[in-house]
Amino acid sequence: METSIYSVIAFYLLAITIVGNAALVVFAKNIVHSVLFLAVTFISMAGLFLLLDADFIAAIQVLVYAGAVCIMVVFGIMLIQAPDMKGTNLFNTQLFAGGGVVALVFAMCAILAGRTAWTDLVATQAVPENTIQVIGTLLMSKYVIPFEVVAILLLVALVGAIVIARDDAGTVAVDEGVKANAHD
Amino acid sequence: MLTISLTHYVILSALLFSIGLFGVITKRNAVAVLICIEIMLNAVNINLVAFSKYITPIDFTGQIFSLFVITVAAAEVGIGLAIIIAIYRNKLSVNLDDFDLLKW
Amino acid sequence: MYVEFALQHAWLVPLLPALAFVAIVFLTRPWKMLSAILAVGSMALSCVIATLAAYGIFTNPEYAEKPLVYATRWFSLGMPGMPALQIDVGVQLDPVSAMMMVMVSFISTFIFLYSIGYMDGEDGFSVFFSYLSLFGASMLLLVISSNLLQMFVAWELVGLCSYLLIGFYTHKISAREAAKKAFVTCRVADFGLLLGILSLQIVFGTLNLTELSERIAHFEEFTTFGILTMIAVLVFIGPIGKSGQFPLHVWLPDAMEGPTPVSALIHAATMVVAGVYLVGRTMFLFHEVESAMQLVAVTGAFTALFAATCALTQREIKKILAYSTVSQLGYMMLALGVGSLTASMFHMWTHAFFKALMFLGAGSVLVALHHKADVWEMGGLVKKMPITAWTFVIGGLAIAGIPPFAGFWSKDEILAATFAEGHYVLFAMAAFTAFLTAFYMWRMIFLAFFGKENPDNHPKESPWTMTVPLLVLAIGAIGAGWLGTPWGNVWAEWIYFGHPHHADPNFIVMGLSVVLAVAGIGLAYSMYLKDTEKVKAKAMAEQYSTAYRVLVNKYYIDELYLWFNHALVDGAAKIFYLFDIYIVDGIVNGIGAFAKVSGEGMRVFQTGRLQNYVLIFFIGVLVVAVLMAFVGPSNAVPVIGGVK
Numbered sequence: 001m002e003t004s005i006y007s008v009i010a011f012y013l014l015a016i017t018i019v020g021n022a023a024l025v026v027f028a029k030n031i032v033h034s035v036l037f038l039a040v041t042f043i044s045m046a047g048l049f050l051l052l053d054a055d056f057i058a059a060i061q062v063l064v065y066a067g068a069v070c071i072m073v074v075f076g077i078m079l080i081q082a083p084d085m086k087g088t089n090l091f092n093t094q095l096f097a098g099g100g101v102v103a104l105v106f107a108m109c110a111i112l113a114g115r116t117a118w119t120d121l122v123a124t125q126a127v128p129e130n131t132i133q134v135i136g137t138l139l140m141s142k143y144v145i146p147f148e149v150v151a152i153l154l155l156v157a158l159v160g161a162i163v164i165a166r167d168d169a170g171t172v173a174v175d176e177g178v179k180a181n182a183h184d
Numbered sequence: 185m186l187t188i189s190l191t192h193y194v195i196l197s198a199l200l201f202s203i204g205l206f207g208v209i210t211k212r213n214a215v216a217v218l219i220c221i222e223i224m225l226n227a228v229n230i231n232l233v234a235f236s237k238y239i240t241p242i243d244f245t246g247q248i249f250s251l252f253v254i255t256v257a258a259a260e261v262g263i264g265l266a267i268i269i270a271i272y273r274n275k276l277s278v279n280l281d282d283f284d285l286l287k288w
Numbered sequence: 289m290y291v292e293f294a295l296q297h298a299w300l301v302p303l304l305p306a307l308a309f310v311a312i313v314f315l316t317r318p319w320k321m322l323s324a325i326l327a328v329g330s331m332a333l334s335c336v337i338a339t340l341a342a343y344g345i346f347t348n349p350e351y352a353e354k355p356l357v358y359a360t361r362w363f364s365l366g367m368p369g370m371p372a373l374q375i376d377v378g379v380q381l382d383p384v385s386a387m388m389m390v391m392v393s394f395i396s397t398f399i400f401l402y403s404i405g406y407m408d409g410e411d412g413f414s415v416f417f418s419y420l421s422l423f424g425a426s427m428l429l430l431v432i433s434s435n436l437l438q439m440f441v442a443w444e445l446v447g448l449c450s451y452l453l454i455g456f457y458t459h460k461i462s463a464r465e466a467a468k469k470a471f472v473t474c475r476v477a478d479f480g481l482l483l484g485i486l487s488l489q490i491v492f493g494t495l496n497l498t499e500l501s502e503r504i505a506h507f508e509e510f511t512t513f514g515i516l517t518m519i520a521v522l523v524f525i526g527p528i529g530k531s532g533q534f535p536l537h538v539w540l541p542d543a544m545e546g547p548t549p550v551s552a553l554i555h556a557a558t559m560v561v562a563g564v565y566l567v568g569r570t571m572f573l574f575h576e577v578e579s580a581m582q583l584v585a586v587t588g589a590f591t592a593l594f595a596a597t598c599a600l601t602q603r604e605i606k607k608i609l610a611y612s613t614v615s616q617l618g619y620m621m622l623a624l625g626v627g628s629l630t631a632s633m634f635h636m637w638t639h640a641f642f643k644a645l646m647f648l649g650a651g652s653v654l655v656a657l658h659h660k661a662d663v664w665e666m667g668g669l670v671k672k673m674p675i676t677a678w679t680f681v682i683g684g685l686a687i688a689g690i691p692p693f694a695g696f697w698s699k700d701e702i703l704a705a706t707f708a709e710g711h712y713v714l715f716a717m718a719a720f721t722a723f724l725t726a727f728y729m730w731r732m733i734f735l736a737f738f739g740k741e742n743p744d745n746h747p748k749e750s751p752w753t754m755t756v757p758l759l760v761l762a763i764g765a766i767g768a769g770w771l772g773t774p775w776g777n778v779w780a781e782w783i784y785f786g787h788p789h790h791a792d793p794n795f796i797v798m799g800l801s802v803v804l805a806v807a808g809i810g811l812a813y814s815m816y817l818k819d820t821e822k823v824k825a826k827a828m829a830e831q832y833s834t835a836y837r838v839l840v841n842k843y844y845i846d847e848l849y850l851w852f853n854h855a856l857v858d859g860a861a862k863i864f865y866l867f868d869i870y871i872v873d874g875i876v877n878g879i880g881a882f883a884k885v886s887g888e889g890m891r892v893f894q895t896g897r898l899q900n901y902v903l904i905f906f907i908g909v910l911v912v913a914v915l916m917a918f919v920g921p922s923n924a925v926p927v928i929g930g931v932k
Contacts (some may be wrong), residue, residue: 011188015196021202022223028206038219045226052193052237054247057229057254059262064254069261070220076265077215080272091210092281096905098209101906102202107915109198118190118238127241134244142227143248150255157259165266167273209903217899280899287896 010051017044031089035073042066053127056135193234200227214271214278218264225257291347294340298379298432301338301389304330305396306425312418323414328400334428335393342386345676346782355382357498359434373489376496377822380434383782384633388431390567391640395557396424398757403549405753406655416456416547423449427558431565436495439566439724443481443530446559447474452503453554454546466542473539478527481566484522488573491515501572513577517733520573520580524587525562525564530561532614533621534591538846540614541598544606548651551606556613556647564636568629571785571876575627585625585706589714589721592618593845596724600731601829601839605650607730612687613643615721619702622718628705629785634772635702638694641764642686648761649680652754653736656747668741672748675755677737679762684733686765689724689805694769700801701772704794722801726808734817774798780917 024037042065049058128134139147157168204227207220229250236246272278308330312323317664345351359378366372399418407416455467478909489495491511492503496603503509507516513634527533532540543555554560567574567584574580592615599611616639623632654661656673686693688699699722706715772779780903815824829836838844893904 008188011192017194018196019199019203022203025219025223026203026211026216031213034216036220038222041223042226045230048230049233052233053241054233054236054250057247057250060251060254061229064244064258065222065226069258072261072265073215073219076268079269080215080278089216090213090215092899093213094899095210096207098899098903100250101903101910102206102209104204104910105205105906108199108910108917109201110195112913112917113191113198116191118194122190122238123241123243127237131244131247135247138244138248139251141260146252154255156260157262162263163268164263165269205902205906209899209906211899281897283898284896287894 014044014048030085039066039070056132059061190238197227197230212279214268291340292345293336295344298341301334302425302428304334305421309421317414317889320413324404327417331397336398338389338393342390350662352383352811357379357414357434360679376435377438378434379432392558395644399549400552400755402757405751410572419452450554453550454543466545470539470543474529477526480522481526487519498667504572520577527563527567531560531617533587537614541610544610552644552647557644561636567624587620588621589717592720593717595739598842599728626706626709630780631705633700633783635698638698638768641768642683645761645765646683649676652676652750661911663735666736667739670737679758682762682765694765697769697772704797723804723808726805727812730809730812731816
């Protein structure tokens with residue numbers, strides 16, 4: 001459908017960025033670096049969403065993922081990791097087994113995607129210009145119940161996260177020295 | 185032909201999903217696993233938005249769904265990090281290899 | 289009027305002792321004398337009612353043809369499509385049961401009375417009388433039963449009482465063992481009886497005696513001759529146990545461990561004749577099956593001879609009497625087997641008197657000698673205990689068959705019937721048994737009551753509660769047989785099977801039996817009284833030492849059973865034990881072991897590591913997806929491409 005050469009170039013650039021950074025997230029040995037590459041992945045994915053005429057989703061992607069999630073993960077790392085971040089993000093013993101299975105999963109997905117006659121499904125209409133208005137209307141009318149449920153879910157997650165992460169008086173007080181030596 | 189079809193997005197999504205899955209299976213650090221789960225969720229989002237554009241451009245179903253996915257993912261990260269912190273407090277470790285408590 | 293009342297209320301006869309039992313157990317146990325009086329009184333009252341009822345029966349000859357029966361439905365079970373099982377409970381009065389009722393209640397009354405003296409000062413005095421009352425009730429219930437199932441219940445009840453009373457001296461191991469032996473041996477036999485009763489119900493659809501006799505008279509409509517034979521043999525197994533017939537006689541001599549009144553009442557006069565009585569009651573069944581009759585006759589004759597030889601060498605006074613009881617029961621069976629209900633019941637009647645008398649006499653001796661039972665250590669008791677000794681002598685004359693004492697008439701009746709029916713071998717056995725009986729009985733009498741006194745003994749005559757029953761029973765032992773003399777045989781007119789028939793008095797047989805009895809007594813006299821040093825007896829024991837040992841050891845029957853028990857039962861148990869351990873437990877343990885082993889194997893997969901699970905999970909996803917995409921029935925792409 002998309003015939004513009006720019007959009008094709010944009011897609012491939014974004015795709016390479018996304019996949020490359022995602023691979024770096026996995027292969028980086030320092031967990032903080034991983035999070036940085038993750039942020040890049042998220043941001044470039046927002047670009048991909050723009051390419052897909054989903055400007056509101058793109059904005060949300062930047063706000064929620066690149067902003068909130070990444071920052072939260074960095075805070076989490078800060079709370080639990082030792083000062084030295086080297087070698088904090090290593091592979092475990094099932095590297096090759098995992099790699100094989102994942103390769104097979106990808107191969108199967110690719111084969112199935114290739115075999116599927118997508119062209120029969122593709123609609124002829126274009127996406128409306130103003131997506132925010134449409135999404136807003138849908139969320140407040142057709143999808144109001146899921147919307148409210150998700151709101152409650154967020155509230156529960158908020159309270160739950162606090163309750164779980166809070167250092168109760170009853171839990172074993174961790175000795176500072178032990179904590180300092182607990183390298184991963 | 186230099187056109188971008190739905191297949192491209194699906195393949196991209198599959199690739200991203202595979203990378204995320206690979207991380208989930210092979211990383212030691214619990215935080216890294218959490219990050220990789222986010223990558224997998226994003227891969228799904230690509231699919232959803234792409235389908236929304238190419239198959240149901242008027243209905244916005246895929247976009248709305250991806251919104252919900254993002255919301256739930258945010259909540260999941262919050263809870264996941266809280267659990268990791270709690271575990272770390274007890275075990276002084278975030279290495280998943282140390283957590284074989286469900287064994288036997 | 290009283291007779292009419294007694295006839296219509298004959299159920300009171302077993303009920304009164306049963307009430308006495310309940311009253312003693314729950315109310316009067318702490319007051320010994322009251323308990324005893326209650327037991328004796330209720331039994332005496334029963335005896336009065338029984339006698340009145342019997343008078344009514346005997347004065348109306350039609351009851352012999354058509355018994356007086358009144359019954360009520362006990363229970364009935366019915367399932368759709370099946371004939372209903374209806375069990376009645378009731379009273380059947382005819383000359384046989386009336387005679388038996390009188391005999392049981394009469395003898396019981398005097399033995400109860402005797403027990404007051406005998407059990408004086410023993411522990412559990414009241415309990416003893418409650419057991420006795422229960423026994424009396426059960427036995428009388430058995431006697432008047434109109435229904436075989438009712439009879440079987442009473443049959444088991446008397447077995448229970450027998451068990452309780454044999455083992456009454458619970459502190460004696462031998463008593464406990466004897467009680468167990470009696471119970472188990474009888475159980476073996478009762479199983480056959482129960483099978484027989486069930487078969488009768490299945491085949492003939494009723495257990496009421498009168499209906500059964502009508503239906504069995506033309507049994508061809510119901511079943512085949514083979515089945516009927518089987519039923520008859522099964523029914524006969526019960527009496528073999530209860531009446532101590534060979535080969536299940538082993539419990540009866542051991543049962544003498546119980547108190548002597550119990551031996552007299554249960555193991556001589558009443559309970560053990562229940563088997564004979566049962567065969568007599570079901571005579572209509574045996575009458576149809578010639579082979580079963582022969583079985584009864586041969587069993588009886590053999591038992592009589594066998595037990596008599598066992599009695600020859602016994603030393604304990606009660607053991608001798610016990611074997612003599614077995615022997616006399618054999619006589620009764622023999623009489624039934626040759627078809628003479630008259631002779632059998634007559635001998636049962638007279639035997640109850642003289643055997644109860646002798647047992648009570650033995651009990652009197654035992655009390656006087658502080659339970660020293662060996663006849664060789666007695667001697668000369670006649671001087672110190674004249675009543676006991678002379679009543680005992682009367683009993684001895686009766687059992688030996690000296691006219692005019694009771695035993696002579698009844699034994700002669702049996703011999704004559706056997707002879708008249710043409711069973712000459714059985715007749716010879718019975719006649720020889722008569723000789724042996726006279727010999728061993730008088731051996732015992734001469735050794736115990738006459739001859740030299742043993743200076744270690746200081747006997748004295750028993751109190752009146754013991755001697756009065758002795759005297760009463762002695763009168764019975766003399767006169768009970770006069771009902772059936774060849775001159776005016778009223779007995780044969782009362783009690784018969786089918787139609788009154790009475791073998792003409794055979795004076796040759798009569799003379800022979802008298803000669804044999806006198807010869808037996810004479811031999812005993814020459815060996816044990818005249819020969820004061822017992823030289824001949826010792827010489828004989830040495831000369832025929834093998835035979836002597838066999839007899840002393842009672843043909844090693846007990847040892848044989850023990851060996852059988854040991855080899856077969858224990859062996860089988862061992863096999864079953866191994867089966868249980870290795871097969872049954874093996875299966876159970878095998879299932880457990882399988883679960884354990886498979887668990888051990890499977891737990892390798894449960895590493896506890898989450899990422900491992902994810903890996904395996906996605907392998908599964910791969911397999912499922914591949915199966916669905918490429919192996920499905922439709923060759924179209926089903927997973928994703930299916931969305932059309």
